[in-house]
Amino acid sequence: MADEAHAYNSVWQLRGDAWCRLDEAADRLNRQDTVGERRDRYVGICRDILAELTPLEPYWAYPGNTRFARVQRLFTDGSYDEFGDLVTRINRALTNESYRSGSQKRAGADDTELFPTDPRDLEQQPVSRHDQPYFEVLVVEAMSDEQEQALRREVRSWRRPDDEFRYELVVVGSGDEALVATRLNVNLQAVVIRRRxxxxxxxxxxxxxEFLDTSLSQNLADHLFPDERAEILAASLTELRPELDLYLMTEIEVEDIAGRLGEQFRRVFHAREGVLELHLSILQGVAARYRTPFFSALKEYSHRPTGVFHALPISQGKSIVNSHWVKDMVSFYGLNVFMAETSATCGGLDSLLEPTGPLREAQQLAAEAYGSRNTYFVTNGTSTANKIVTQSLVAPGDIVLLDRNCHQSHHYGMMMSGAKVVYLEAYPLPGYSMYGAVPLREIKSKLLALRRAGKLDRVKMISLTNCTFDGIVYDVARVMEECLALKPDLVFLWDEAWFAFARFHPVYRTRTAMYNADTLRRKLSEPAYIAAHETRLAADAAHPPTDDELLERRLTPDPAKARVRVYATQSTHKTLTSLRQGSMIHVYDQDFDQKVSEAFHEAYMAHTSTSPNYQILASLDLGRRQVALEGVELVQRQIENAMQLRDAIDNHPLLSRYLSCLKTSDLIPETYRPSHIGQPLRSGLQNMMAAWEQDEFVLDPSRITLSIGRTGYDGDTFKRDQLMDRYGVQINKTSRNTVLFMTNIGTTRSSVAFLVEVMVKITRELDEHVADMALGERGHFERRVARLTADALDMPNFSGFHPAFRDVVDVVDVVHVGDDADAGLAESTPEGDVRPAFYLSYDDANCEYLDAEQIHEYLDAGTDVVSATFVTPYPPGFPVLVPGQVFSAEILRFIADLDTPEIHGYRPEYGYRVYTRKAIDMLVEGSVG
Known part of the structure; x- marks a missing residue:
């Protein structure tokens, strides 16, 4: 099984496929023509698959130990007909999840269950006992089979037809198995820890x-008292699956234990008082996460008769249903979407700008689900969310460290806030015409330079993209710790636009902003950490480290000074369930109430519509419910689909001739990977965890960057002409020789199979075309391939702001001192002010257009040329020039070599918009004066 498991990310998927293979093998075993060696072969296959399933089945409620034991017994007894029938029923129930509704004894028995539910049936909103959402509860206690069956019967006896949910039990007898079950079984919503x-x-x-934690077993063995052991187990389960409700049943000192352990458990019960209250509490706990305050209020509103005497004629569909010309809107969208339209903020609804009712509750539930202290809904995308956060935190003149390759909304946010920007350089990947992420050494060097220049007090915020579009993930904990060691009040804005799903996977979660904010706050208050830091301070006082030594050392923040101030912006609609433009802002800021809340409210008001889309808000509420209850399952499926896609491409003899999925080692240089694991996920969960614990950068396995250079197509042509125009396959990002496929929680195995089918068709046609090429055409093709695979582009760094847009001291340095007379002056630092550079272009008299050749002539003559606009090639999609930045020959060459059809900020008929020399000279003279 170990070799098989390595091909899977999720054991539940391995288990599901194993049951399918067992069903197929049992069917072939029972065919009349299966005799002799052929029969022996299928007997052996069934035996091997049963052996594969045997260690897994105890951790799921269905088919359960009793039913699985019957499967094994029938096979051992040679009752292959009955064995095959039972396996078929179980596999059918698992495949179509019919075991979730009705009696498990009947699950899989109906042939109609072979077909999935028609999505159109959901419009009818059927309500019946069989529609109760299903989940499973883990019970941790050593008990006999008879005791286990008695417990199941007692729990089932308390069920009522009007219960909102239904559940079944999974029983394990040890702490190590509790952790295994929690890792494997995505159906779990609650854990009951009993005394024994x-x-x-x-x-x-x-x-x-691979799923055991031997340190947990040892820790449990070292503690004799039941409540201590329960506390240790609860902490491990919470770390693994924080969304689970934990319950404790004990027989001694229940009041004392509740006082000591109440924070870790939802409820503490006395074991002799029966399970009714526990049963009701379990249902109530799931109901608390199932609640959707705003969606429910909006749904209730849509059922009310109202008189609409305000704006919005579309409210309740009244401008549509009586129309002779737009009734097709109702037939396409359905009536409910219009019944729920209103611009009113009363009558059970709420105001996004001043929420006090169901919308406020919905945001509080989102904060619990995502681990933040405050969460705010945004209805016009993460571009707006980034501007809200930036404007609420940054004042004119504040210095901000910003990833140069970040989304354009951050650049515009800097312009609007009046920040002085220090751009951070990511490591280049010239072979693929893209950049990775910003090394920690680059960040520290900028902070140390600002400290030497006496400007550290002006540094307010750092903004980084995690994960990047291409899937590069930061070590968030280390970045924040080392930055706070140099600047204890630094604010972090993590752009997690493409990473909202990460909260709901136990490995991914460790590199998210909110998780690490909470972890860091707790760490800074631990006595052991405080003592270790005092020892470090004493050593540094005796031998003060140089800046070069600080660059090499792993720094730790001073617990007496550091403040945890972390913000994350997420495009919920990009990776989770939400209508388009549904986003969230998550806040974990110890100083929020005292320093930020008023400014945040004003920035939120400035950027948020007074007429927000209530459908988007309701979808955010529902999306939160979904991930709170099934996020772990959905994200595991997403990763599994990605890995299946990788394997299908890399292991296909034709596809692998022209295409290859880039590995971690292709996208992250080894200097940033101390684990030295080139493909962490493919080599097992333990290796993935090791890499994610050690490496400065890791790769999100749900993203597949496909190298296509050997096809002779550039990325944009492959995307447009092959994938989209011919087959309707939609992707976002390309580079000169790559395309990016992203799986998400809506990706299905069928959609992966379709993509593989499309890729095979494309490469088969290409292969046939290459085989038929004449000698001259073949040479042209090979040169094109060589250009895309062997010729790497030079990746330009940020060329710098013109002195006219830098700090005054920097302008003085340049104008009055000269290159050889800088002794004694403050160190020049690279921050620039985008705001005046942006608005200077509003006067056309300050600008002119120059083409690349003219700019090269100026540069050759030693004359600066300054951009008046953002210049952003698509692909790769980040600004290579911002207002106030000087052109360089490297930037012009990079843009030309990209051969990209779309460059924002560039007009082919005119060229680049730049500032006139007169405008720049006037600015410099004004600064000096």
């Missing part, structure tokens, strides 16, 4: 070592 459980399982768990 062992630290280690009597079962053979050797095939599950």
């Amino acid at each position: 459980f062992s630290h280690a399982s009597p079962r053979d768990l050797s095939s599950l070592t």
Whole structure:
């Protein structure tokens, strides 16, 4: 099983496929023509698959130990007909999830369950007992089979037809198995820890070592008191699956234990008082996450008769249903979308700008789900969310460290706030015409330079993109710790536009902003950390480290000075369930109430419509419910689909001839990977965890950057002419020789299969065309391939702001001192002011257009040419020039070599918009004066 498991990211997917293979093998075993060696072969296949399933089945409620034992018994007894029938029923129930509704005894018995639910049926909103959402509850206690069955019967006896949900039990007897079950079983929503459980399982768990935590077993063995052991287990379960409701059942000192452990458990019960209250509490706990305050209020509003005497004629569909010409809107969208339209903020609804009712509750529930202290809904995308955060935190003159390759909304946010920007350089990937992420050494060097220049007090914020469009993920904890060691009050804005899903995977979560903000706050208050830092301070006082030494050392923040101030912006609509432009701002800022809340409110008002789209807000509420209850399952499926796509391409003899999926080692240089694991996920969960714990950067495995240079197509042509125009395959990003495929929680195995089919068709046609090429045409093709695969582009760094848009001291340095007379002056630092550079272009008299050849002539003559606009090639999609930045020959060459059809800020008929020499001279003279 170990070799098989390595091909999967999620064991539940391996298990599902194993049942499908067992069903197929059992069917072939029972065919009349299966005799002799052929029969022996299928008997052996069934035996191997049963052996593969045996260590897995105890951790799911269906088919359950009793039913699975019957499967094994029928096979062992040679009752292959009954064995095959039972396996078919179980596989059918697992495939179509019919075991979730009605009686598990009947699950999989109906042939109509072979077909999935028609999505159109959802419009009818059927309500019946069989529509109760289903989940599973883990019980941790060593008990006999008879005791386990008695517990199941008692729990089932408390069910009522009007219960909102239904659940089944999974019972394990040890702490290590509790952790295994929590890792494997995505159906779990609650865990009940009872008094008697062992630290280690009597079962053979050797095939599950990848999911065991031996340190937990040892820790449990070292503690004798039941409440201590329960506390240790609860902490491990919470770290792994923070969304689970934990319950404790004990028999001694229940009041004292509740006082000590109440923070870790939703409820603490006395074991002798029965399970009714526990049963009701479990249902109530899931109901709390299931609640959608704003969606429910909007749905209730849509059912009310109202008289509309305000704006919005479309409200309740009244301008549509009586129309002779637009009734097709109702037939296409459905009536409910119009029934729920209103511009009113009363009558059970709420105001986005001043929420006090259901919208406020919805945002509070989102904060709980995402681990923030405050969460705010945004209805016009993360571009607006970034501007809100920036404007609420940054005042004119504040210095901000900004990833140069970030989304354009950050650049515009800098312009609007009047920030002095220090651009951070990401490491280049010239072979693929893209940039990676910003190394920590680059960030520290900029902070140290600002400290030497006496400007560290003006540094307000750093903004980084995590993860990048191409899937490069930062070590968020290390970045924040080392930056706070140099600047204890630094504010972090993590742009997680493409990373909202990461909260709901136990490995991904460790590199998210909110998780690390909470972890860091707790760490700074730990006595052991405080003592270690005092020792470090004493050593540094005796031998003060140089800046070069600080660059090499892993720095730790001073717990007496550091403040945890972290913001994350997420495009919920990009990676989770939400209508388009639905986004969230998550805040974990210790100083928010005292220093930011008023400014944040004003910035929110400035950028948010007074007529927000209530459908978007409701979808954010529903999307939060979804990830709170099934986020783990959805994200695991997303990653599994990505890995299946990678394997299908790299292992296909034709596809691998022209295409290859870039590995971690292709996109992250080894200097940033101390683990030295080139493909962490493909080599097992433990290797993935090791890489994500050690490496400065890791790769999001749900993104597949496909190298296509050997096809002879550039990325944009491959996307437009092959994928989109011919087959309707939609992708976002390309580079000169790559295209990016992203799986998401809506990706299905069928859609992966379709993409593989499309790629095979494209490469088969290409292969046939190449085989038929004449000698001259073949030479042209090979040169094109060589240009895309062997010729790497030079990746230009940020060329710098013109002195006219730098700090006054920098202008004085340049104008009055000269290159050889800088002794004694403050160190020049690279921050520039985008705002005046942006608005200077509003006067056409200050600008002119120059083409690339003219700009080269000026540069050759030693004359600066300054951009008056943002210049952004698509692809790669980041500004290579911002207002106030000087042109360089490297930038012009990079743009020309990209051969990209779309460059924002560039007009082919005129050229680049730049500032006249007169305008720049007037600015410099004014600064000096």
